[in-house]
Amino acid sequence: MKVRAIYPIPRNSLVLLLVTVLLALLPHVGRLPVWLPIVICLVVGWRVQVFRERVSFPGKVVRLVAVLISFGGVFAYYGTVLGAEAGVALLILAYSYKLLEMYKERDAFLVVILSYFVVATNYLFDTSLFSTLYTLFVVVVVTASLVGMNQSREGSSPFRALRVALVLSAQSVPLMIILFIFVPRIAPVWNLNVQGGQAQTGLSDSISPGDISSLSRSAELAFTVEFKGGKPEHKDLYWRGVTYSDFDGRTWRRGLRESFNNGVGVLSRDLVRRGEELRYRVIMEPTYRRWLFTLPFASLKLSGVKQVDSLVYVRDEAVSTLFSYDVVSHLEYSYQPGGLPERERVRLTSLPVTDPRTTDRANELWAAARGDVSVYANAILKWFNREPFVYTLNPPELRGDINDAFLFDSRQGFCAHYAGAFVFLMRSVGIPARVVGGYQGGDFHEAGYLVVRQYHAHAWAEIWIESKGWVRVDPTAAVAPERVMSGPEGATTDDSFSLNSPLSPLLFRNIPFVRDIRSKIEYVNYLWSKWVVGYSNKTQMEFLSRWIDGVTPQKMVFILLVCLGLVMLLLAIYILVERGRARVDPIDALYLSFCLKLERQGLVREGGEGVWTFCARACLAFPQLEGELKAITSLYDAIRYGDLSQENKENNRSDDATLSNLKIELRQAVKTLKFVR
Template identity: 35%
Template sequence: MTQPQWQTPRAAIIWMQLSVAASLALHAGHLPAWLIAAALTVMAWQICVYRGVIAHPSTWHKVLLTSACLGGVLVTYDSLIGLEPMVAILISGFALKLLEIHRRRDALLLIYLAYFVVVVQCLFTQGITTAALMVASVCVITTALIAVYQQGERAHGWLALRKSTLMLAQAVPLMLVLFIIIPRLGPLWVVPQQASAASIGVSDSMTPGDFTDLSATPKVAFRVSFDGDMPAQASLYWRGLVLSKFDGRTWSQLGPWGYRTGNLLQWYGDRAEPWDSLAERRGQPLEYTVTLEPSNGSWLFALATPRPASPGIALTRDFRLYTRSPVVTEKQYRAQSWLDYKIEPERLPPWRRSIELRLPEGFNPKTREVAARWREETPDPEALVQRLLDYYRRDFVYTLKPPLLGKHTVDEFLWQTRRGFCEFFAGSFVFFMRAAGVPARVVVGYQGGERHPEGDYMLVHQYDAHAWAEVWLAGRGWVRVDPTAAVAPARIESSFADYFSAEEGFLDGSPLALERFRHIGWINSLRLQLDELEYAWAKWVLGYDSNQMTLLSRILGRVDPMRMGMLLLFAGSLALLPVGWMLLRSRQRPVRDDIDRCFLEFCRRMARLGLGRRIGEGPRDYAARIANQKPELAPEIWALVNLYERQRYATAGENNLALRQALRRIPRR
């Protein structure tokens, strides 16, 4: 058997072009512009080749194009290893493949690559809309695959589209079963992650002005479902990062050096590290699930003092939560938090103490001077904290539009402008405390959140980003102090959006954000409903792996491979049942009409008399034969057969009543 020379069907060319276009569109967000332009050029080129306007590209053309693309990727990304460059190479390769479809195998390679490229898109974004676009692209690619196998001259693009849509729709029930049951093993080896793009939301450094920028974004940072009741708004301090280093302008994280006891990270499920006991946790913990939107950072948010409650999450030495790889797609984790806690209450080692007191030379001379004076007047650190907070309370303004600051940021803010946003208050407070000899550090994260009225969860937006301080007091350990709360208590007790909704500058960056219209009832409820949908998506689809075991053990009782296999078999066949029925149904015999039914019944009755109709015997011959054998029935038989022939073959519009009456006169046995 030899295959005749293969000719790419026209419909297949069109659908393959559309497949390439769809995968380009899905990846457009992170691909360099030149690559998209190159791919579009190649597509146009292929159309020209197909229509015979220009010749097939020569080998030289292809080598040149391929190396140009590789070089371009290398220049753009500095490396060929990593998720983005790999996807870029894949896309350029498969767009170039359009130029050399000579055999069916080439077309199949292109189509399989298209499937892969389209699905890999989920590593970059995972929203509902992206998922819908992905399914649509899979449909286009499947259509291309069908078109490849259609016959040349009869190939019909729309027929292929109908078929692929039908098949995908039929595949959905089984897909759901597979998605629910297939076990998630967890990473088998380390894979290149998305190169850390600029972090979204709270970052690992704090400069005056950072948080004011965040206040302009209405995006959701994360959503939280509490197992029990939600705690009071004022206690919702979502701790993200601890910043102990100051260079005169920017607060940043300290390197993890200097600690001598045990590992710096205590992973979930591992033995407790020796330093774990430095935190005293009292009472019942809050338990909750956080669904974090991509932040591109590996820090997680939790209420103090936390302990991780899902795999892959660690507790850091400064009692925050941490994950190994940056959060580039939605991430779901569970945590426990003890709101009643003490961290390192007994003793701060001298080297730690000196770190938490360190200040750069040559900045904010006035603050240093005042701090030293106040310390002498008020030697008790707790009283000193109160005194400074009272000072803030007197005539400071909490505003989204603070004046710009020069070199001595703290001096200018504390003694001149006195208008600022949370990072101004936190930064100046910690600086003052350190200058006065009280160990202090900046903590950044989010404060508060919006309770969803129906969804039973809490939304934390980017504009809820917040900075506050922690001071170390002997016997009490690290104590949270929020200078912003002293200036604007309502900001902490209600919510940020309520506090600022009237002020200019709130959500400046997004004039059309639904959050801006919170005061209009129906828009607000629409926004909350949309958010509920998005949350359900994030929780049940994107974060399904963390719910899988709970769900499966609820169905199975006990989860073991045997039961999982049985469930897969049972649910799988159940899912295929409607499809099988739908497809096999049309195999039934064609329905006979009333006229045929009457005649067949007549034949059956005659057969009972031992006069079955012979194969190929016409009604007239048959009637003649019976009439010969059973003359007593002849009139009835002839009446019936004549009627049957007239009904069947004449154009007569007579009804079938006469025929049925004629049948009634034939004896049943």
């Protein structure tokens, strides 16, 4: 294929551009289908071969076929070509194919602009500090390749381009900060549902033994909590998130009522709050679920969030970005002590007809307890405690009636097993009970906040007792009290709490140094999430109201304009001042300082006096310094007037080196010049 290159791409900057493309694509690689990076490598390789003039550009047919095949490939992988992930994959494909069409300078500019866009799409998936730093680095490189393409063909040097790009980017930083702080945050009208691979972690709509096991080993962050004021004890850290009240024999599910709650809320007559209130802010990582996590009993006022009958909070939209909310909790409370509505009672005691052995045992213990719910519950806990029940994260698969199989055969399980079995035992004698899913515990960071990770995921039970209301019972604590006291690490007696990834933070967790570094990194990440990623409309108001009374969008726009105006004004002053004065060559400045030294001795150089004329005069005045004076003058002569000076185009590298040596010599000579009287 023949190409009529009218404005060919400068070859030097093309190399930089190809490097830029690879750097921009790098963070995406992990998220793309395996074949896509291979395609990218092939395309870049092809372009490199074109650059080396080994092969020519592909023809129209080849390009068309490649586009159609990859379109099909993306569709086959994602099942759609819409949506963020498939869209980004398509964008990346188009972006790399553009390299094979990059004949002219105009095409190269297009690729550069696309590079900025591709870099920006990375934020759809990852907003962590390190990813941001990397992105900024790539932005500098992209800018450098833009600079490189505008350099003259002779004078192009990638390092100079990089330097220019760095200066440009640095200059834009103040503007970026001002815009970041003051531009009013408007919630997006669209909701981009980027799920990614992250849907695997977190609690799910249903809980059937086996689910939480996989979760427990992930050290990914679930949420961080900042306590304002007092901190609760570790044993009180039950982060309620979701309640499961429907059981079909194998799986506990969220009640339909809970899912479609109309948000009537909790009637205050049903609720008694006691004790001190606990204030905290939760900064939640995206879960792509609608529920929020709080300590009981939580008061939370936020638009788009409502409290359902089981006292958990549900948001209208899934939490797909970092989300923070302020909560006031009362750890001592009683809810619905007066009685349950009949419909609720029926719903919370209904069970399928399964697990005969468990039902028998329940009736047996219930009879022994003589109708006292507390006694009955304690009897069950004692049973869990005395019999050889094992807390493990790798329980065997349960067949048939799961509660029977668990309670009488395997006797190995984790929180979900115990909570499920406990609630089943309760309901089978008519006591309203439900399974609660959430997180238990958390790690207090040195900086004072609490980090809750996916391996803190937990399930426990809540039972309703007449005149006491809802009471939390954690059957896991009966089997492995350490789980509640210290977290899942200490709880498992086998090594089931181990790693499923070679880079897991759980690795080396006992080496203090590694722990220390990790906690520092976590702290930085926490601050980043809190102040940068989590900088929402609310935090913005909060932050700004430290300095401004009554933050309104109008005021913010005003401040923004004032700031921008100030920046413009400073720039204008700088430009005007800079224009008004010519720059002094550094060597001239050095020579003038030499003249100043002589001036202090009473010898003033006339304006129109050449350096050698002045030297001759100075030698007469200071004959003892003749050597030094002549040396300085001849160095200045050589640097400023000699054919070594920069503007001499015929100079090579060694001349440059000589020149810089001369400059150093001159600097030294001027510095060491001393007048002895």
